[in-house]
Amino acid sequence: MKFSLGILITIFSYMASAKIIVSSDPYPPLIYPNNHGAPSGTVPEILPQILDMPSSALTYRFSPWKRVLSDAEKGSVDIIGPLLITPERAKFLVFTEPVIRANISLWVRRDNPKVKDLIKRNQPVKDFRELGNLTFGQILGYAFGEDFGAFFNKPEVRKVEVVDMGQGVQMLASKRIDVFLAYNPVIEYYIDVLKLNKGDFAVLGEANHEVLYVMGISKKSSLVNKLPQINQRILDLKLLQKLTK
Structure with a gap:
């Protein structure tokens, strides 16, 4: 009996350690914990197909984004995202x-006098130096496109640290920051959840920058060896086309 119990403990311990750990900060509607704490959104729906694993084989961990990146670098999580590709991230992903x-x-907020003329112009911002007198919400570890990133990363640009997207929208609503850069559905999700008036907010011109989100796999994860198969499944499933219709 003791022998059988020992075998069962060993098996269950192995199964627990064999789980794939998925990590992200809350980024609804792509990936976030629902009211019961369960992972929800687009990423939890497609990951089992991409990885060719049952949902039960995946464990989700939600943390501030800077910690997500640090955990991936240490190898304590297997796959993170969605995210953008950068040279810094390529060192460990x-x-x-x-x-x-x-x-x-x-x-921005429509009633912010600092952006009144930019809103009225209703054109995408092409010269980001026009935004030099504004204060931006900054989530540590986030990356931006080359055009905006080159401006945003300058030390003279005024930035206020925010923990996550939800806090960023709250700070924009309360005028503690002037500008918040984000994927449109994420902003709209929090405006709805926080019961804010969407009409109080505006986008400076049309959507400024189109990006392609990928998933990042820690170089210390066993999933690295499966990357060719994972990528082939993404292509075969035509996920990019389906998710953008």
């Missing part, structure tokens, strides 16, 4: 084929 096409925009 390998990347899948794109899975989501997103429009990233500069969101």
Whole structure:
């Protein structure tokens, strides 16, 4: 009996350690914990297909984004995202084929006098130096496209640290920041959840920047060896086309 119990404990311990750990910050509607704490959104729906694993084989961990990146670098999580490819991240991650096409925009409050003329012009911002007198919400570890990133990362640009997207929308609503850069459905989700008036907010011109989100796999994860098969499944399933219709 003791022998059988020992075998069962060993089996269950192995099964627990064999779980794939998925990590992200809350980024609804793509990936976030629902009211019961269960993972929800587009990513939890497609990951079992991409990885060719049952949902039960995946464990989700939600953390601030900077910690997500740190955990992937240490190898304590297997796969993170959605995210953008950057040279810094490529040091400790390998990347899948794109899975989501997103429009990233500069969101402001309509009643902010600092952006009144920019809103009235109703054109995408092409010269980001026009935004030099504004204060931006910054989520540590986030990356941006080359055009905006080159401006945003300058030390003289005024930035206020925010923990996550939800806090960023709250700070924009309360005028503690002037601009918040985000994937449109994420902003719209929090505006709805926080019961804010969407009409109080505006995008500076049309959607400013289209990006392709990928998933990042820690170079210390066993999933690295499966990357060719993962990418082939993404292509075969035509996920990018389905998710952007």
